[in-house]
Amino acid sequence: AQKVTQAQTEISVVEKEDVTLDCVYETRDxxxxxxWYKQPPSGxxxxxxxxxxxxxxxxxxxxxxxxxxxxxxxxxxxxTASQVVDSAVYFCALSGGTNAGGTxxxxxxxGQGTILTVHP
Amino acid sequence: GAGVSQSPRYKVAKRGQDVxxxxxxxxxxxxxxxxxxxxxxxxxxxxYFQNEAQLDKSGLPSDRFFAERPEGSVSTLKIQRTxxxxxxxxxxxxxxxxWGLILWNTNEKLFFGSGTxxxxx
Numbered sequence: 001a002q003k004v005t006q007a008q009t010e011i012s013v014v015e016k017e018d019v020t021l022d023c024v025y026e027t028r029d030x031x032x033x034x035x036w037y038k039q040p041p042s043g044x045x046x047x048x049x050x051x052x053x054x055x056x057x058x059x060x061x062x063x064x065x066x067x068x069x070x071x072x073x074x075x076x077x078x079x080t081a082s083q084v085v086d087s088a089v090y091f092c093a094l095s096g097g098t099n100a101g102g103t104x105x106x107x108x109x110x111g112q113g114t115i116l117t118v119h120p
Numbered sequence: 121g122a123g124v125s126q127s128p129r130y131k132v133a134k135r136g137q138d139v140x141x142x143x144x145x146x147x148x149x150x151x152x153x154x155x156x157x158x159x160x161x162x163x164x165x166x167x168y169f170q171n172e173a174q175l176d177k178s179g180l181p182s183d184r185f186f187a188e189r190p191e192g193s194v195s196t197l198k199i200q201r202t203x204x205x206x207x208x209x210x211x212x213x214x215x216x217x218x219w220g221l222i223l224w225n226t227n228e229k230l231f232f233g234s235g236t237x238x239x240x241x
Contacts, residue, residue: 004162035229043209044123045163045232091162107153107176108230110162 002027004094006111013082014119021077021114023092029053034068034075035093035108045091051075082118089113122146124233126212132239133202141197141236145214152195153230154187155211163211169195202240209235 003026013019025034036048049059051068059066063080079086093108125144133139145152151170155163156179166185168176171192180187184203189195199206213230 037232042234043211043237044234045211045213045230047229047231050229093162107165107168108155108163110164112160112162 002029002094002109004092004109004111006090006092006114008114009112010115010117012117012119015084016081017118018078018080019082019116019118021079021090021092021116023075023077023111025073025075025092025094027073027094033095035095036066036075036077037091037093037110039089039091039113041088048077079116082116084118084120087116087118089115124212124214124231126210126233126236128236129234130237130239132241134241135202135204137202137240138198138200139202139238141199141210141238143195143197143212143214143233145193145195145212146216146231147193149214149216149231151215151217151230152189153213154195154197155213156181157209157211157235159208166197166210199238202238204240207238207240209237211235 005024007022011019032053034051037045038048039045049066056068056070058068065078067076075092091113092111095108124146127142131139153168154166156166157163165179167174167180167187169189172189174187184200186198187195197210211232213232215230
């Protein structure tokens with residue numbers, strides 16, 4: 001069975017601090033996809049990133065960066081110079097792969113989420 | 121519409137009542153998912169439609185839960201004889217491609233609605 005663990009339930013930082021959200025996953029699939037979603041108070045899940053299991057390149061998008069390490073089954077998310085608008089619940093999610101050319105990516109297994117509060 | 125639309129936004133039901141939750145996906149999207157999110161938890165998969173076909177209902181917690189998407193667009197999640205443990209946010213998501221039709225190098229992703237918060241008293 002697939003499992004995603006976000007050990008940090010809540011994180012509180014002051015604006016402009018850097019913050020890293022941890023994500024550890026378990027899967028028996030050799031091919032899979034990892035995601036991060038942001039859930040603001042409005043409730044809608046906002047897509048941040050999708051990472052394929054065969055692509056271990058780290059990625060940076062503005063103030064956001066992701067560190068994928070297959071050897072430790074981790075997919076951590078760092079926000080640099082945090083802002084108040086970053087306050088939200090962040091979810092890491094995992095989907096299984098199928099044979100080449102197909103994916104069951106839409107059936108996601110989510111972690112429990114990390115509540116991030118950024119204070120001014 | 122521009123995004124995934126869900127209605128009602130809030131629903132209060134007395135225990136034992138039947139409820140129907142609506143999801144209007146992004147126009148043209150083949151895939152539609154329902155997720156259940158309990159308070160303080162991550163969303164959990166309920167069921168999946170590819171067009172009008174329900175290909176996976178493995179996450180439905182009991183036979184009181186029923187989902188349909190008769191014309192391959194709007195979907196309804198129905199809960200019969202609601203119980204207090206059914207209280208949760210029900211999220212709908214859609215994507216353009218169908219399950220199993222994704223190519224490795226697409227940037228496909230799920231688009232989520234804001235959910236329906238169901239409270240069973």
